[in-house]
Amino acid sequence: xxxxxxxxxxxxxxxxxxxxxxxxxxxxxxxxxLVVMTLGDRPRRFSELKRAIGSISQRMLTLTLRxxxxxxxxxxxxxxxxxxxxxxxxxxxxxxxxxxxEALGRWAMAHQGEVQASRxxxxxxxxxxxxx
Amino acid sequence: xxxxxxxxxxxxxxxxxxxxxxxxxxxxxxxxxLVVMTLGDRPRRFSELKRAIGSISQRMLTLTLRxxxxxxxxxxxxxxxxxxxxxxxxxxxxxxxxxxxEALGRWAMAHQGEVQASRxxxxxxxxxxxxx
DNA sequence: CAGAATCCCATTGGATACTG
DNA sequence: CAGTATCCAATGGGATTCTG
Numbered sequence: 001x002x003x004x005x006x007x008x009x010x011x012x013x014x015x016x017x018x019x020x021x022x023x024x025x026x027x028x029x030x031x032x033x034l035v036v037m038t039l040g041d042r043p044r045r046f047s048e049l050k051r052a053i054g055s056i057s058q059r060m061l062t063l064t065l066r067x068x069x070x071x072x073x074x075x076x077x078x079x080x081x082x083x084x085x086x087x088x089x090x091x092x093x094x095x096x097x098x099x100x101x102e103a104l105g106r107w108a109m110a111h112q113g114e115v116q117a118s119r120x121x122x123x124x125x126x127x128x129x130x131x132x
Numbered sequence: 133x134x135x136x137x138x139x140x141x142x143x144x145x146x147x148x149x150x151x152x153x154x155x156x157x158x159x160x161x162x163x164x165x166l167v168v169m170t171l172g173d174r175p176r177r178f179s180e181l182k183r184a185i186g187s188i189s190q191r192m193l194t195l196t197l198r199x200x201x202x203x204x205x206x207x208x209x210x211x212x213x214x215x216x217x218x219x220x221x222x223x224x225x226x227x228x229x230x231x232x233x234e235a236l237g238r239w240a241m242a243h244q245g246e247v248q249a250s251r252x253x254x255x256x257x258x259x260x261x262x263x264x
Numbered sequence: 265c266a267g268a269a270t271c272c273c274a275t276t277g278g279a280t281a282c283t284g
Numbered sequence: 285c286a287g288t289a290t291c292c293a294a295t296g297g298g299a300t301t302c303t304g
Contacts, residue, residue: 019240019244019248020237020240020241020244021166023240023243023244023247024165024236024237024240025162027160027236027240028159028160028161028162028165029160029296030157030160030296030297033156033160034153045265045266046265046266046267047265047266057297057298057299058266058267059267059268059297059298059299060296060297060298062266062267062268063296063297069254070250070251070254070255071247071250071251072246072247072249072250072251072254078266082265082304083265083266084265084266084267084304085265085266086265086266086267093243093246093247093250096239096243097239097243099235099239100232100235100236100238100239101236103231103232103235103236104156104159104232104233104235104236105152105156106232107228107229107231107232108151108152108155108156108159109152111155111225111228111229112151112152112155114204114225115155115203115204115225116151117204118202118203118204118225119202119203119204122201122202122204123202161276162276162277177285177286178285178286178287179285179286189277189278189279190286190287191277191278191279191287191288192276192277192278194286194287194288195276195277210286213285214284214285215285215286216284216285216286216287217285217286218285218286218287
């Protein structure tokens, strides 16, 4: 249904890689994923988002939302009233990102224990006993 | 087959969220994903990795590999010879991460055009015409 | 309420030089 | 070859203050 120019075989590998990692860097940053998932399926107001995420500063929420808006993942809807009301919601593109992101989240949930165990073991043999 | 303590219903939501985002932050950083994907399916030597990735500094490659090793995603195999030889390879846990990461990569490839277009549009209406 | 602007500290990460 | 150590610049990001 989505036109979504298919992978575009005209680009060479290094160039594609650059573009992909540029897109991934948005996903990579600390807040974008959190905001996308919090936005979930219904629009949310600015302060509603802030409260839902809790740990984010107002500055970073603004910056993150601007970035997501610029990339077409989030739509900003202003209702000019007093006090002003601004709602944010995922665009179709933004929603399409939820699938892969949730997959990563499930991986993290499923393997979090192993990762923690590995970290503990690594730290233990790094400090004590390793070679001292 | 893997024991992999299942999601552990004993943890409360905020705590789980913290752990998940801690794991995601490893995936989130600039190099980890690139290294994991470059490692792919066979072991690679240090300098082989460095050349394959190209843009990474030797310092960051070392740091990234240490982090991945600590998290149990990568195994470090030292062959004490002169000159020394060190191979890195994905552990089963590391390999299990490739699936979700590739899914994200495919998303980025598929939608890279839309994102770029959106950025261009956003930047255009931000600078010129918006309200000047 | 939503946000822009400023200040300032902490972390990231590159370049370079040195070692086993 | 495979690092470690040091220095330094750029960025990230919190706290606070001010505005429409």
